[in-house]
Amino acid sequence: MTAPTIDTPEEITAEWVGEALGAVPDSVRVAPVGFGQIGSCLRVSLAGDGLPPSVLVKLPTADAGTRGMLVGAYRSEVSFYRELEPTVAVDVPRCHLATDVTDDGRFTLVLEDLAPAEQGDQLRGGTPEQVRGAAENLAGLHGPRWCDPALLDLGRITMQDAEGADLLASVYGPAIDTFLEITGPLMSSEAATTVRETQDVVVDWSLARAERFGIVHGDYRLDNLMFSPDPAVQVKAVDWQTLSLGLPAKDLAYLVATSLDAPARRACEEAVVAAYHRRLLAHGVTGHPLEECWDDYRFAMLQGILVSVFGCAYGARTDRGDRMFAVMVERTAAAVRELGTLGLV
Known part of the structure; x- marks a missing residue:
């Protein structure tokens, strides 16, 4: 029409x-x-x-x-x-x-209109079942166009390049300062230290593992997911304004880490990654063993900190937004420490 x-x-x-x-x-x-x-x-x-x-x-x-x-x-x-x-x-x-x-x-x-489906709540967090369903749906974004060279010719969405990395290097430090000024009272000192530590590696991280690429949603989290009681289609993704090309596991790590507090994440993350991987294979992905998928998941954990820092520092401020970004980083920073992410860069 x-x-x-x-x-x-x-x-x-x-x-x-x-x-x-x-x-x-x-x-x-x-x-x-x-x-x-x-x-x-x-x-x-x-x-x-x-x-x-x-x-x-x-x-x-x-x-x-x-x-x-x-x-x-x-x-x-x-x-x-x-x-x-x-x-x-x-x-x-x-x-x-x-x-x-x-x-x-x-x-x-x-x-x-997806009603009566309900939007996820980033502050409250999700359940392991919701996160697993969202991860399986995410494989439907990544799998069909996995490492598809035609994506590189689209123009509208692109891979990170040296120019983009230079820009990231110039703006990330000031963004961290602003982020911690806003969220400092809402987060643990341990989380704040982890955020500071990402500054030394984030540029190299943004360019690494470019041999595996796909369509990256960029903000695949609870607030952008609609959950339905219909068992046939339990979750649908919305808000496609942050698309890029990059390591697909960035979406997966971002989803899991920002949705679950540390104990719940520890208890289910291996099963979630395995379920996502099975769906990738069902969508035709080859040459990507589960061990590599898990390693990419660990590596990609910085996505939750990076997106939250910039969203908080440069987005329109609200009380809910301040608390949301603090919670997202608190959860993600715990995953970064536990999974040894910084050591993989």
Whole structure:
């Protein structure tokens, strides 16, 4: 279907829905959902034949200056649904409409409403069962395009290179300072020390193991996962604005470490990695034994610290956000120490 790009909830009319979904509703009701820090997400309830009960509409932020800086993130998500999603096996919401993203950041996405599925809670953490299901779903993103050379020609998503590593070297230290200033009172001194120790290795880490690559979600964690009571499709992944190419285990380590406190992670992580690995093999991956997968998982643990440091230092601050990033790093730092991650770089 096609429909014009819109900017405001007021433009979600019955006529516009008809163009987007192919049937004109008898009534339309619009309500905001989620936090909307880099855009807005609206639940559109519909009445009429040939239509779902509701859909979600994603729009960019209303602030033109901020919107312009987020063009890359918006294009990442749109290109995922239009170009990449048909080539992988990860469970995601059905996309009804994905318009082009203009140079000033205007776009419109219309997605399946996953209710009554519930969003994971990063602060509370997940259960081992949820994490395992999410890891198996993650293999559906990584496996079908594992080390696919065609990915290197996409342009929109890229591997880390020397220029990117130089930029990382220049900004990571100041980001750590800001992060610890914000979260210091919320974390243990042991976790803060581990964060400081990552500064010496993070650049080499970001370039290492480039021989194994795939599509990396970049923020595959509980807040971006929807859990359903339906045993056929228990988890679907959302928010595809941070895509890159890189070591696939970065998504896996990030998921496990940020979702579980240390005792729960220790008790289940080997089983979770094994379940993920079995699904990789089912999606056609070869030449990647379980031992290598486990070693990549250990190595990739810095992802949780890196993403959290930058998210906290440069993102819009909220009380929940401060506490969330502190919890994510506390959990991940424990995994980094226990699994000997720094010694693998």
